[in-house]
Amino acid sequence: MIRVGEFNLLRVKKKADFGVYMEAIDQEILLPTRFVPAGTKVGDELKVFIYHDSENRLIATTQKPFGVVGDIVNLKAVSTTHQGAFLNWGLMKDIFVPTSQQLSKMVAGQEYLVRIYLDEMTGRVAATERIESTLSNENIELKEKDPIDIIIYRRTEIGFVVIINNKHTGILHFSDIFRTVDIGDKLKGFIKSVKGDKIDVALGQPGYKRVEDEGEKILRLLRENNGYLPYHDKSTPEEIQAFFGMSKKTFKMTTGSLYKQHKIIFTQTGIKAVEE
Template structure:
């Protein structure tokens, strides 16, 4: 069964002058010549993305869109019509956002966080800026320290609301952020704390998140990175426990807390030396 808006692996049914026909169990789906991999022939299996072209025909492509069905992505407006806006999502045909699915009217050249959905009436892919109805903190199965994918949603007085795994919302507090972030940014993170509805102020499950990885695994990744950067910089780096947190994050991509914890462990393992002007590889 084919899935519109997703990647499908289909067998090449036959070759025509303008492309390949892929077997969908019916009349077949066209993969235009410009997207045919070199050497592809009847009988081969190809992984393709399926969507409707400008003439409303189901078509295949080996291009990779910036998002697939169900994804929440930040996309740029490339044209406007009285009916809505068109977004660049990396394919020949732009992605349509009906006016009814916009929050306050999109502007040409603007970047907007949208969810890709399948219009039930037309069967075509479209996007909506009205993401809230798709997000819920009911029936949360996540646990503390679970690794998750985060999308920055909006700024609040205490930090940023983030979208967790395209389904839930959580809070990334200011004291856990060590670089500039903005709506639409994607970052890996983990669950720091889950507050049950009966204990939360909102009456719903509340989730606190942190960028990066938790505990020992996080320091292991950081340790390898610090050692690599030392080797790439002649064995010495001018960073220590009194360095500015922003400077540490800018260079290492980690918080000052992680940097101190990791360099302390590397020092105990006699892999580095800590000097007055930084850290250096042990000889």
């Protein structure tokens, strides 16, 4: 069964002047010459993405779209009509968002967070802004400290609503954000708490794993600055955030850990790397 809007592993059935035909169960699908890898022979298996061309024919490509069916991605509108909008999908043919699937009238040049789906009526790949109806917090199998994929969805008074693993919604509180984030950003994080259908999340990794990651960052910055950085306990939280991209609390925990590991020393004016 061919999976439209996804990558398929298909065998080259025959060559033509304008490409090669990939063997499907009950049909042949053209892979145009420009996308055929050099040295391809009849019988070779290729991983190709399948979608419909402008004449509604199935076509294959080795190009990688910005997302496949089921993905939630941030795409830029390139043109609009009364029927809908076309977004740059990373392929030669743009992806269509019907007017009925827009939350507000899309404008060319603007970016929109959409879910890619397969239209049941046409069998073609399309996109929708109506994401929340496909998300649910009824059956949450996640638990505290589980690693997750996060997409920044929308801003609220207390933080950002985020999409978790393309399945659930949660809250990333402003107090847990120590870097600039924008709508559509894809980030790594973890579960802080699950209370009923309410999920709180944080960025990075939990506990000491997070400190260890920040430790590598501080050591790298030290190497890039001749082994010395003018930051210490008396530095303001704003100074720490601006340079390191972390809270002062995380900075103190991390430098304390590095000191115990004999990787840095504290001076009156900053921190210094221990020479190996």
